[in-house]
Amino acid sequence: MDRFEVSKILKYANENLIPVTGWGSGSSLEGNPIPVKAGIVLDFTQMNKILCVREEDFQTDVEPGVIYQDLNEKLKYKGLFFPPDPGAQATLGGMIANNASGTKTIHYGSTKDYVLRLSVVLANGEIIETGTRASKTSSGYDLIHLFVGSEGTLGIVVEATLRLVGLPAEFSAAIVTFLSVEAAGKAVFEIIRSGLDPAALELLAPDCIELINQEQNLGLSVSPTLFMEYHGPTKNQLTEVMKIVQEICKEEGCEEFMTGLGRAERDRLFKARHELAEMIIRKHPGCSMMVIDVAVPITSYPEMIAFARKESEKTGIPRYIFSHAGDGNLHLVFMGKKGEESEWEIIDHANQRIVSNALAMGGTATGEHGVGIGKRKFMEAEHGGSLKWMKSIKSLFDPNGILNPGKIFP
């Protein structure tokens, strides 16, 4: 498939009112690429060329079906990388459409921070170019950031120019355990408040650590745990940073502070972290997963995590808390039995309470997974009067409503 074929398909679909839904790797967690109104599914997995890498400009031009790990594999020989890392084998088109982020977002930002230029096919088949290869611009409306995070409801991305960054010269990683999830959450807040700028700061509740130990034999202490990583120019600088981090964690009552992890050990930890969702699914055959993905300002994070823990415990249903803690982003996964209506009512109630609490704190119902189908019900509460302007934008770009219908809007 090339952009001209995509354009022909969209023109035909628009004239004949046929829904069109983009498909990357299908790894979304909110049903984002599910063609709920049937129609045409545009699978981009074979439109996957890395068109060029301009290393001196720290840029690459890519087709939407490139898997981001494949891009990074190629870039590492040039000392570069594309930082957003959702973990699953995601395509760049899917990441752009969902504004994906991941474990390194705290330091490096999310996908929206890396998109400089897009080629987009609109609902009527018109192909437009938007953005620039300059590293900054203040020219006109920012259409790039309208398409980023629009989940394929405003246009179909057929090419992107992405910003890249240099691989860090040195890293330092640590595993820190605490007596309670709340104490770990407080340490996260203090680390961020101190301006120590972690490259990753992940929190895992004991159930998650137990699962990782069972599946990957890592022998970690079964306690609320922070995985953290710092990037910098020299080992000495990072040693100094780690000393301050250790003092902060001690003040918050940490039990163990294990630093000086080597590259292989660090990679094993983050691989396990990335595979956690799959481990949870394997542990609960016959169950479906519901993922809460709230994010709040960092000052509210300790309170948010305490609230979520208490609310989820009340349900008595298997649940796991893990979190891109440094971003104030909390994942709470419930595993409910398929077809057990009463169990799903309890989960829905807990979900409602936790999301409402996050919104009351000035946060969001979805820090990184997008709205898809699952988070539509919170759009009104989160966006109030601006929701009608979002709908107007949708009507302007896609007057016949053919692009990924049934998503985002309640």
Ligand SMILES: Cc1cc2nc3c(=O)[nH]c(=O)nc-3n(C[C@H](O)[C@H](O)[C@H](O)COP(=O)(O)OP(=O)(O)OC[C@H]3O[C@@H](n4cnc5c(N)ncnc54)[C@H](O)[C@@H]3O)c2cc1C
């Ligand atoms: C185990 C696991 C862990 C995860 N962890 C994270 C995480 O840490 N952070 C995070 O952000 N996400 C995470 N995710 C969610 C998911 O990986 C991301 O949202 C990812 O960006 C989806 O990419 P994809 O290629 O699978 O896209 P898909 O799921 O196929 O599609 C995503 C959306 O993009 C649209 N789309 C696809 N291609 C195009 C295109 N060319 N033009 C326009 N629209 C298009 C689709 O219609 C859909 O709305 C995780 C998922 C799993 C399974």
